[in-house]
Amino acid sequence: MSDTKTLLLLPGDGIGPEVMTQAKRVLDWLQKTGRASFTVFEDHAGGAAIDAYGVPVTDATVAKAKEVDAVLFGSVGGPKWDKVPFEIRPEAGLLRLRTELQVFANLRPAKVFDALADASSLKPELVRGLDLMIVRECIGGIYFGTPRGIETLPNGEQRGINTEIYTTHEIQRVGRVAFELARKRQGRVCSVEKANVMEAGLLWRQVMTKLQADEYPDVALSHMYADNCAMQLAKNPKQFDVIVTGNLFGDILSDLAAMLTGSLGLLPSATLGAPNATTGRRAGFYEPIHGSAPDIAGKGVANPLAQILSLALLLRYSFDMEAEATLIETAVERVLAKAGRTPDIAVPGRPVISTTEMGDALLAELEAI
Ligand code: IPM
Ligand code: MG
Secondary structure, three states: OOOEEEEEEEEEOOOHHHHHHHHHHHHHHHHHOOOOEEEEEEOOOOHHHHHHHOOOOOHHHHHHHHHOOEEEEEEOOOHHHOOOOHHHOHHHHHHHHHHHHOOOEEEEEEEOOHHHHHHOOOOHHHHOOOEEEEEEEOOOHHHOOOOOEEEEOOOOOEEEEOOOOOOHHHHHHHHHHHHHHHHOOOOEEEEEEOOOOOHHHHHHHHHHHHHHHHHOOOOEEEEEEHHHHHHHHHHOHHHOOEEEEOHHHHHHHHHHHHHHOOOHHHOEEEEEEEEOOOOOOEEEEEEEOOOOOOOOOOOOOOOOHHHHHHHHHHHHHOOOOHHHHHHHHHHHHHHHHHOOEOHHHOOOOOOEOOHHHHHHHHHHHHHHO
C-alpha cells in the first residue's frame, strides 16, 4: 500500500450527509496533524443516486469502490423513494456494493460506553462493561438465495418466495473471521442458527464444529438457536464474546444488540472481504448501524459518533492505523463523559447539542489528548 491511502465516501440519504460531514472533519484533522495522507473521493449512493443518476448505485461508483483502499458509507433510504421499483430501491444500492466488493463478514460491535450505561433500556448492571461482537454473514443466505420472487398460482393466489442457502466455503470464511477475532478477545465464539428446523442451519452447525476442531482448538465454540439467542441477549448479554451467524439472523440480532448499548447513534460496523492473495489486503466497507433516520434528517440533530467510530474501524482494519483508531475511540469516550449530548442520548442536566456541536466537542477532545 502506498503512503497515500485512497478512500471513497458515500454519504447516501437522510442523516447520512450530515454525519458524514463530521467524519470528514476528523479525516481533515488526521491529515492536518500529519498522521495520515488520504486521497478522498465522494459520490452518491441510495436515494441520492436514484435522484442524480436514476439507479441506487452506478457502475462507475462500484468500479471506484473496488479501486480504492476502503469505503466509508453513510446510510440509504427514506419515504421519498417508497414508490420506486423494488429492483432499484435505495437499499439495492447497498446490497449491490456489498456483493460486488465481496465483503462477506459484517462486524457489528455492541459496546457500552460507561457514560451511557444508564441510557440502555436494560438495567445498568446488566449492560455496564458490555463488549460483544456480532459477525454477520453479509452477502449470502436468504437475502440473496434463489429461487426468489413473487409468482401467481393457477388459482390466482400469489406466492412470495425466498431461499436460505449456505455452502461450506461461505460458512467457513465467515467462521474464520469470527474465530480470528475471538483470539484477540476473550476466545469464545457462539455460532447461531436454527439447526432444529432448517437444513441450512444444520450444515452451518456442522461446518462450524469441524472448523473449530481443525483450525481453532484454542477457541471455545458453543452453539445456540437464533430465537434463544435473542432471549439471551435481552436477559444476560454479557455472556457473549463473539457471535457468528447468517445474514437474516445477524440483521435482527445486531439491531437488538445495538439497542442494549443505549443508542444506535453510537454503533459502527465494518464489513470485510477475503485477504487479497498478493497484497494481503481485505476489501473494507464501513458504515454506521443506524439507518438514514428520515424523521430527523436535515434538522442538524443526528448523532455523528457512529459514523466517526466507523471511520475508526476503517483506520484499524483497512489501514492498520491502530493508534489513530484508538485515539478516536478514546476521544468519543471522553466526549460522552463530559460534553453535551445529541437528543438520542440526552440526559437531564446535560445540554442538548447539535450534530455540528458534537463534531466540535470531538475535535476539541482529539486536540486535547
Ligand atoms: C442493515 C440494514 C440493511 C440490511 C438494509 C438497509 C438492506 O438493515 O445494514 O442491517 O438488511 O443489511
Ligand atoms: Mg439491519
